Amino acid sequence: MARILDGKAIAAAVKQDLAMEIAQLRECGVQPKLVVVLVGDDAASASYVRSKERLARELGMEAEVIRLAADVSEVELLRQIELQNADDAVDALLVQLPLPDHIDTDRVLAAVDPNKDVDGFHPQNIGRYAMGSPLVWPCTTAGILEILVRSSVPLAGQTAVVVGRSRIVGWPTAQLLLAHNATVVQCHSRTKDLTEFTRQADILVVAAGQAGLIGVDDVREGAVVIDVGINRVDGRLVGDVDFDSVVAKAGAITPVPGGVGPLTVAMLMKNTVRLARLRRLTKGDER
Amino acid sequence: MARILDGKAIAAAVKQDLAMEIAQLRECGVQPKLVVVLVGDDAASASYVRSKERLARELGMEAEVIRLAADVSEVELLRQIELQNADDAVDALLVQLPLPDHIDTDRVLAAVDPNKDVDGFHPQNIGRYAMGSPLVWPCTTAGILEILVRSSVPLAGQTAVVVGRSRIVGWPTAQLLLAHNATVVQCHSRTKDLTEFTRQADILVVAAGQAGLIGVDDVREGAVVIDVGINRVDGRLVGDVDFDSVVAKAGAITPVPGGVGPLTVAMLMKNTVRLARLRRLTKGDER
Incomplete structure (x- = not known):
């Protein structure tokens, strides 16, 4: 029977550590600030953004949400990003995705100051994956590392x-595992015999968005299985891994819900604190 | 017996295509220009730079070498790069590596205008690997693709x-193969049982810099073997693959010398022409 890797408990521990770290930073006169830009009125996006704002404040940080209409022009959106880039009080800037179709997402992500790029999606940050040293890793990827560590x-x-x-x-996530010296096999929709590869995994990360993709025969005895999928099947949330059968064979496994999910928002907070530290407390050399 | 993938012949074909393309560009008033910055007087670097300059001119391009003393300051080197960035006649700018120890290589590479980054080493270009769409791939990687295609x-x-x-x-190279929808296994010095992985390869690329690392038992029958290694053993140039034994089992193999090597300079020329086209003949959207 696999050890269940409890994402909620790990996220709670991360938050506890962060609250203490933020309290110390405030004593040094630094209050980290997160700004989220939300375009349009998609209900799911609005709910994610609210939970980010709430958690940031709960941990003692400043948080601000900039709400723009669904038909905002790209020029106006870029202007808003420029304002936040220029504002020295802002440590972390996140543009909630997806953006409306009339806006070029790549251009918007590239407009964020790389030193405030809390999602780790700026091309310059991505470029640092190669060296294993982005300022921050994207939140879900960082959450996976947090669970493993x-x-x-x-x-x-x-x-x-x-x-x-x-x-x-x-x-x-593949780049992060490589940076930590794993031998990394990157599979995808064009991979021919997926099982052939997944059965070799000491650590198996599944992020395909396909319920039941990985069954018990696809997993090696004792493997650590990280399930990033979130699929709704018959009104129930399930991952990409058939938990009920795989749990008997794996060495450890994340459940869905309650696995990787709870870490994502927590890591957004951790990334915010890291960017605040780097920008305010260290010299340019460490960036 | 494996098919020998003749890098010299392929490089000759690339150059022939390029000479024609450059002639056409010149008819449109575009003469691609490559600038190489060479710091210090390392004999090997100087010889590489001369061969780049010579080939560029042979193909009908402009080429210029900026020679700086070994003790040039980083500030002065960065100033020279700025001048080339600002010069509209310059399409491609390459800083010959390695640089002297007192200079921060990362800072220098990041100072090159990404649109003139003919080596593909600027962080912004590296960031585009993730999307499989850098302006150019690094020359050796591009050469490997050229051989395969x-x-x-x-x-x-x-x-x-x-x-x-x-x-x-x-x-x-791993990122390029992924962009072309291969399932990619990235091995390295920390990989435990290298043979276990190399024996699974339909395409095996070896770039470890270790003579004889890959023997006949490490290769699958019929595999395509690309040997990037260049090692000097008993005064003879050899790759990372034991050619004499592997040639009998592989489906195709590049020799050393005469495999990947000849492609590298040819691809520098191809990258130069590509950057000239992108910068001078197309709109920003295609960048």
Whole structure:
């Protein structure tokens, strides 16, 4: 029976550490500030943004949400980003995705000051993945590392198989595991015999967005299985891994819900604090 | 017996195509220009730079070498780069590596205008690897693709194993193969059982810089083997692959010398022409 990697408990521990760190920073006169730009009135996006704002304040940080109409022009959106880039009180700037179709997402992400790029999506930050040293890793990827490290899972020399190569989760996670000296196998929708690879994994990260993609026969005995999928099936949230069968074979596994999910917002806070530290307390050389 | 992938012949074909393309560009009033910055008087670097200059001119391009003393200050080097960035006649700018120890290589590479970054080493260009769409791929990586494509080796869905994760060759090559929809295994010095992975490769790229690292037992029957290593053993140039034994088992193999090597300078020329086209003939959107 696999050890269940409890994302809620790990996220709670992260938040507790952060609250203490932020209190210390405030004593030094630094109050980290997160700004979220929300375009349009998508209900899911609005709810995510509210929970980010709430948690930031709960931990003692400043948080501000800039709400723009769904039909805002790209020029106006870029102007708002410029204002936040120029504002010395702002440490971290996040543009909530997805953006409306008339806006060029790549251009908007590239407009964020790389030193305030809390999501780790600026091309310059992505460029640093190659050296294993972005200012911050994207939040979900950072959350996966947090789970692995706090669960004492060794990475160096291990075989890590990542299923899915999205720019937001799969690909950066593969780069992070490589930076930690795992041998990394990057699988995706064009991979021919997926099982052949997943069965070799000491660490298996599944971020394909396909319920039931990974069953018990796809997993090696004792593997650490990180399930990033969130799919709604018959009104129930499930991951990409068939938890009920795989739990009997894996060495450790994250449940859905309650696995990677709770870490994502917590890591956004951790990234904000890191950017505040780097920008306010250290010299340019450490950036 | 493996098919020998003749890098010299492929490089000759690339150059022939380029000479024609450059002639056409000149008819449109565009003469591509490559500038190489050479710091110090390392004999090997000087010889590489001369061959780049010579080939550029041979193909009908402009080429200029800016020679700076070994003790040039970083500030002065950055000023020279700024001048080239600002010069509208310059399409491609290359800083010959390695640089002297007193100079911060990362800072220098990041100072090159990304639109003139012919080596593909600017962080912004590296960031585009993630999307599979850098303006140019680094020259050796681009040369490997040229060999594979001109030899009709399919990539999509194939298992590609890359040994070595240097920023200059191994890592970008893994990203390029991923962009072409191969399933990619990234191995490196911390990989535990290297043979276990290399034997799975449909396409095996070896860029470890270790003579004899890959023997006949490490290769799958019929695999395509690309040997990027250049090692001097008993006064003879050899690759990372034991050519004499592997040639009997592989489906195709590049020799050393005469494999990947000849492509590197040719691809520098191809990258120069591509940057000239992008900067002078297309709108910003295609960048």
